[in-house]
Amino acid sequence: MRTLFDWLGVDFDQWKALTIVALKLDFRLSAVGRSQFRRNAGTIAGLVGQFIFYTLVGAFLAFLAWFSNSLFLIGTVSVSYTMFIVGTAVLLDHNSALASPIDYSVLGFRPIPSRTYFAVRLTNVLVYTLTITSVAAWLPVTTVFVRHGPAVGVATAAALFGSSLATAFSMLLAYAWMLKLVGADALRRALSYVQLVMSFLVYGGYFFVARVAARSVMSAFTLTKSPLLLLYPATWFASYLEVASGKTGLLELIPAAASILLLAGLAAGLGGRLSLDYSERLGQMTTAAALPKRAARSSEWPAWWFVTGEARAVALLIRRQFANDQRFRMGVLGILPMTVIYLLIGLRDGTVHDPFLPAPRGGPSPVTMVLIMMPSLLKLHLTRSEGYRASWVFFVSPADRVKIVRASKDVLVAFFLVPYLIVLTLVYTYMVGSLWHVIVHLALQGLLGYLVLQVAMLMDPALPFSRPARRGGNSMVMLVFLAAMGALSAVLNAYSASLYASVQSTLAVFAAILLAGVIVDRLTRARVERQTASLEFEG
Amino acid sequence: MIRTEHLSREYGPKVALDDLNLRVDPGEILGFLGPNGAGKSTTVKILTGMIRPTSGRATVAGFDIVDQALEAKKRIGYVPETAALYDGLTAAEYLDLVSALHHLDRKTASVRSGELLELFGLADERHQRLSEFSKGMRQKVLIAASLIHRPAVLFLDEPLDGLDANAALIVKEVLKQLAAQGKTILFCSHILDVVERMCTRIVIINQGRQIADGTSAAIREQTGTATLEEAFSRLTGVHDVERVAADFISALERS
Numbered sequence: 001m002r003t004l005f006d007w008l009g010v011d012f013d014q015w016k017a018l019t020i021v022a023l024k025l026d027f028r029l030s031a032v033g034r035s036q037f038r039r040n041a042g043t044i045a046g047l048v049g050q051f052i053f054y055t056l057v058g059a060f061l062a063f064l065a066w067f068s069n070s071l072f073l074i075g076t077v078s079v080s081y082t083m084f085i086v087g088t089a090v091l092l093d094h095n096s097a098l099a100s101p102i103d104y105s106v107l108g109f110r111p112i113p114s115r116t117y118f119a120v121r122l123t124n125v126l127v128y129t130l131t132i133t134s135v136a137a138w139l140p141v142t143t144v145f146v147r148h149g150p151a152v153g154v155a156t157a158a159a160l161f162g163s164s165l166a167t168a169f170s171m172l173l174a175y176a177w178m179l180k181l182v183g184a185d186a187l188r189r190a191l192s193y194v195q196l197v198m199s200f201l202v203y204g205g206y207f208f209v210a211r212v213a214a215r216s217v218m219s220a221f222t223l224t225k226s227p228l229l230l231l232y233p234a235t236w237f238a239s240y241l242e243v244a245s246g247k248t249g250l251l252e253l254i255p256a257a258a259s260i261l262l263l264a265g266l267a268a269g270l271g272g273r274l275s276l277d278y279s280e281r282l283g284q285m286t287t288a289a290a291l292p293k294r295a296a297r298s299s300e301w302p303a304w305w306f307v308t309g310e311a312r313a314v315a316l317l318i319r320r321q322f323a324n325d326q327r328f329r330m331g332v333l334g335i336l337p338m339t340v341i342y343l344l345i346g347l348r349d350g351t352v353h354d355p356f357l358p359a360p361r362g363g364p365s366p367v368t369m370v371l372i373m374m375p376s377l378l379k380l381h382l383t384r385s386e387g388y389r390a391s392w393v394f395f396v397s398p399a400d401r402v403k404i405v406r407a408s409k410d411v412l413v414a415f416f417l418v419p420y421l422i423v424l425t426l427v428y429t430y431m432v433g434s435l436w437h438v439i440v441h442l443a444l445q446g447l448l449g450y451l452v453l454q455v456a457m458l459m460d461p462a463l464p465f466s467r468p469a470r471r472g473g474n475s476m477v478m479l480v481f482l483a484a485m486g487a488l489s490a491v492l493n494a495y496s497a498s499l500y501a502s503v504q505s506t507l508a509v510f511a512a513i514l515l516a517g518v519i520v521d522r523l524t525r526a527r528v529e530r531q532t533a534s535l536e537f538e539g
Numbered sequence: 540m541i542r543t544e545h546l547s548r549e550y551g552p553k554v555a556l557d558d559l560n561l562r563v564d565p566g567e568i569l570g571f572l573g574p575n576g577a578g579k580s581t582t583v584k585i586l587t588g589m590i591r592p593t594s595g596r597a598t599v600a601g602f603d604i605v606d607q608a609l610e611a612k613k614r615i616g617y618v619p620e621t622a623a624l625y626d627g628l629t630a631a632e633y634l635d636l637v638s639a640l641h642h643l644d645r646k647t648a649s650v651r652s653g654e655l656l657e658l659f660g661l662a663d664e665r666h667q668r669l670s671e672f673s674k675g676m677r678q679k680v681l682i683a684a685s686l687i688h689r690p691a692v693l694f695l696d697e698p699l700d701g702l703d704a705n706a707a708l709i710v711k712e713v714l715k716q717l718a719a720q721g722k723t724i725l726f727c728s729h730i731l732d733v734v735e736r737m738c739t740r741i742v743i744i745n746q747g748r749q750i751a752d753g754t755s756a757a758i759r760e761q762t763g764t765a766t767l768e769e770a771f772s773r774l775t776g777v778h779d780v781e782r783v784a785a786d787f788i789s790a791l792e793r794s
Contacts, residue, residue, distance in 0.1 A: 013642060014639065016639075017639030018636070024627060025625055025627040028627035105621065106625060108587070108589040109589055110612060110637070111613040111640065111641065113609060
């Protein structure tokens with residue numbers, strides 16, 4: 001082992017010490033600042049929750065593996081889901097893993113070779129992603145093992161772990177390349193946009209797979225190979241299953257070989273010159289923060305509708321955090337790829353249509369999903385920050401915490417939901433016509449989104465940017481939320497024409513949502529008052 | 540053991556450090572002073588290999604800090620101005636990590652870690668997470684971590700910040716004895732009377748440029764002042780402290 005590390009130019013002792021510390025920190029990160037008991041309970045509950053969630057993903061794949069005879073279909077769908085969950089995990093939970101400024105301030109002056117540091121970061125991400133893959137893969141692999149034979153079972157495991165590695169490698173490589181290519185002063189912002197592009201790929205890939213899976217299920221669990229489909233890397237790994245079953249034509253061997261070449265290429269890319277100057281680049285990025293910046297123009301900004309001191313403070317904080325906190329900015333911008341992809345898909349499959357007319361086909365409406373989820377997703381990003389220690393100011397100033405929590409909800413709506421609704425109205429109208437119908441439909445969905453946000457606030461009132469950022473939780477919340485909102489949007493899609501059949505029924509629906517909103521608001525006031533009184537500084 | 544030649548660092552159009560020539564010999568404690576934003580931390584970051592100079596050259600313990608960074612870093616102990624630590628670790632774990640990064644064997648690391656934590660009165664808290672430590676306790680851990688591998692050169696950026704009086708006394712005495720052993724120490728602080736009492740020589744920088752170099756007595760004589768504090772004010776451009784304070788108070792009362 002030591003010899004191998006020496007050969008790679010990695011200091012084994014330092015790698016071991018830093019890797020153990022990195023894993024300890026990841027494990028403990030979610031519970032910084034709590035009592036010993038709550039810390040342990042919180043960490044264990046989080047792990048159990050993730051285990052259950054990823055096992056459920058595996059159960060779906062196992063179901064497919066049991067009922068389908070098409071190994072190509074089983075492989076493609078299983079590999080795609082694996083790539084999606086790994087991609088989401090890296091994107092949402094490890095986006096700062098390769099570029100964490102705290103590492104450089106703690107370790108920058110220690111005698112650590114750059115390649116060693118890079119190896120530690122890589123190991124950290126791989127341990128995390130391979131653990132997720134193991135939890136998600138054990139059920140489908142076992143099922144394939146029993147249903148299709150041991151050789152195919154082993155091939156399934158190889159395909160899932162290989163694709164997981166390839167996904168993590170390619171995302172890390174993209175980050176590392178950006179570190180190298182972009183100038184230090186532009187690096188921090190550039191990384192945000194890389195993540196945005198990756199979001200397109202990950203969410204786009206997810207919906208591609210979801211559509212393929214849905215179509216395949218309807219056509220008796222089979223998937224037809226086409227030249228276009230074989231360009232999709234998941235099919236390369238999926239071909240392992242067919243090769244293991246004895247099908248060794250060119251259409252199976254070439255994709256399998258391509259996957260091995262892909263992995264080798266990515267590994268070589270990560271092990272090459274890129275890792276040599278990695279920590280220096282990281283240092284440049286850290287010091288780039290010291291560059292003189294363009295003066296903030298927040299004081300000129302006419303936030304006249306936020307009149308109370310608390311609301312003004314929260315509005316200012318959220319605006320500046322959006323400009324400067326990469327994690328928060330990405331949380332907000334990450335919604336854009338989903339919207340664009342969902343709009344395109346919705347337009348193609350008929351779920352984006354004139355809402356006053358019956359839906360051409362059933363199923364969830366992706367655009368509705370995003371719109372209803374958006375405010376609550378933003379709330380999720382709003383509470384956690386690397387700079388959570390600065391929230392002491394909420395605890396020592398004579399500010400009303402209830403007003404702060406309520407103001408953060410209002411600011412989210414004013415800054416993000418309303419502009420988003422306006423843009424969406426324009427795009428939707430361009431696509432289907434009928435401006436008035438679109439306005440009514442999107443207003444209804446906006447109100448539903450607001451209601452979900454109110455419920456989220458009711459369940460978990462938190463001061464803005466007051467909790468430590470954590471890894472491992474966001475992706476799971478995101479995926480569970482996707483499923484729940486998918487069901488809600490399917491109902492809305494199916495019944496929208498009936499809802500809008502008459503002015504009375506439309507008004508009744510709006511009135512019902514508004515009434516629900518008022519009730520939740522009353523409940524929230526009472527609960528938030530109690531909850532916020534017991535909030536404690538977590539720094 | 541520390542040398543800089545025409546050392547400069549720019550951040551875009553801003554010159555943070557301009558043509559600094561510095562020499563600190565073994566056994567010397569150099570007081571490195573300057574007003575906020577003068578370039579002290581930039582200098583220390585360059586000398587510890589955290590950032591690169593835009594031009595010029597620096598050697599630490601005989602090694603070029605750019606071309607032989609790893610060799611230089613092996614011989615450096617550093618207490619940064621911001622108490623950057625991994626909050627999820629305990630004090631003992633953090634010192635173990637630092638020991639491992641400097642390739643100390645387990646036994647030596649454990650003995651030294653125990654001794655240093657004992658010295659600072661943190662023996663009972665060694666298994667407590669750093670997130671639960673007070674500012675002074677964190678500072679003690681940083682100082683312990685800077686000394687555990689027995690470096691030849693020490694960079695201390697406000698090392699007494701947050702320390703209680705007893706711990707501060709211990710640190711000052713430790714530094715004097717380390718200097719007597721031949722270690723090279725660069726000491727940044729805004730507490731001028733401490734600098735005056737501890738440092739064998741003082742360098743003052745302002746707006747990235749060196750403006751004074753000598754013993755406390757020499758600098759006082761050069762500026763015609765009675766104390767180092769007055770000399771510092773005169774050299775860095777504040778001539779009438781009472782008037783500035785009065786303006787400040789009246790501005791507070793006006794708004």
